[in-house]
Amino acid sequence: MTAPLALTPAMADALAQWLQGQSAARDRSAHTIAAYRDDVIAFLGFLGGYHAQGATPASLAGLRQADMRAFAAAERGRGLSARSLARRLSAVRSFLRWMSDRHGYDLSAALSMRGPRYQRSLPRPLAVAQARELLDHARQHHDTPWIAARDAAVLTLLYGCGLRISEGLALCGRDWPLPDVLTIRGKGGRERRVPVLPVARDAIETYLRLCPYTLTPDEALFRGARGGPLRPGVLEGAMARMRQSLGLPPTATPHALRHSFATHLLSAGGDLRTIQELLGHASLSTTQVYTDVDDVRLLEIYRRAHPRA
Structure with missing residues (x-):
């Protein structure tokens, strides 16, 4: 040809x-x-x-x-x-x-030609206990206290609000103090409103109290070691070291905390429409993948616990 x-x-x-x-x-x-x-x-x-x-x-x-x-x-x-x-x-x-x-x-x-079929990959959320252990470990994983507090604050925000890492790191000084309901501009410029849990606000307050750099309206809320904006790769590297220390799987990434947020809400009785809005998905079909995750985890528990499994 x-x-x-x-x-x-x-x-x-x-x-x-x-x-x-x-x-x-x-x-x-x-x-x-x-x-x-x-x-x-x-x-x-x-x-x-x-x-x-x-x-x-x-x-x-x-x-x-x-x-x-x-x-x-x-x-x-x-x-x-x-x-x-x-x-x-x-x-x-x-x-x-x-x-x-x-x-x-x-x-x-x-x-009328149909596209190829493919196996949709399921998100890999952490278990509730694993998420808690990770956030506890983050507070003391680094020798420099303010950096440990920073990483704990970002990870708590991702898990507590279901944010993408880019959305969390896009926050700047004028966003502080965080309101009870935070407006996030996500993919495609779509805006959504997410509640901010007190534990996330407290974690950020602890980080800011220890941070050696002055908070200004136009600069990043989360700073790197030299004072510039915190880069995603730095946080991902810290997460890799933490999951190694805790024996977590390679799928335990910062983005997995967003998946964990959605899965844990669904397990606790949250409805898909609400979770769709909190995650900022344009289509409910994107959010429905979490029902598959929940079913998979339910079957795993069933097989482990049922006396005749």
Whole structure:
């Protein structure tokens, strides 16, 4: 097969307009828009090589299911995982639906191709006792007291509020003191409100009392050893050392505390809609993975405890 051809001007213009619409109307993040662009360019570039001529808006009218299957086979042949291919095909289908609506041609046959099936990976939460042990250990894991207090404060915040590590480290001086309900801007610019537990506020207050750097409105709330913003890699490294000391699995990462927050809420009787709002998930289907986690843990307990298991 010949090498993929460059996008025609008309197709490049159409792609730019679609991406602009995704960014404006659907409030997609810059990272998501960049991924969509790469996905559709890969598809259109494949079509150019496959048919030996650059894809145009008019040529898409003749798109067949065989073209979609050939693209999927080529991507799998390049080593793309089933999960990544499913995401790529989803972006391509969205673009094609937009093109068909805009130009009035029927692409139902091509769009009817199903994406590959893949095993959705389940989150790896900590047990409640493990989470408590970790937070207790964090308070004295480092020889420098203020650094130990800082790490304990961040981890308590991630677990207590279900924050992503980037969201916790994005807090700055003007956010302190934390209100009873904190407004977080997450993925895609979506805002959500999360309650702040007193234990998280107390942990941050302890850290700030020991921190040698002055808190200013525009600087990071959580500081690195030299006074700059705390980097995620530093916290992840500290977490790696702590889990080694405690004998926790490699899946015990800072992000696992967010998973633990959701799983423990569900186990305690929290409803999925509320947990979805607290986590900032755009779709309930994303949150529903925690029901699978809860079932898995329930079966593990059953097998260990049942006398006839």
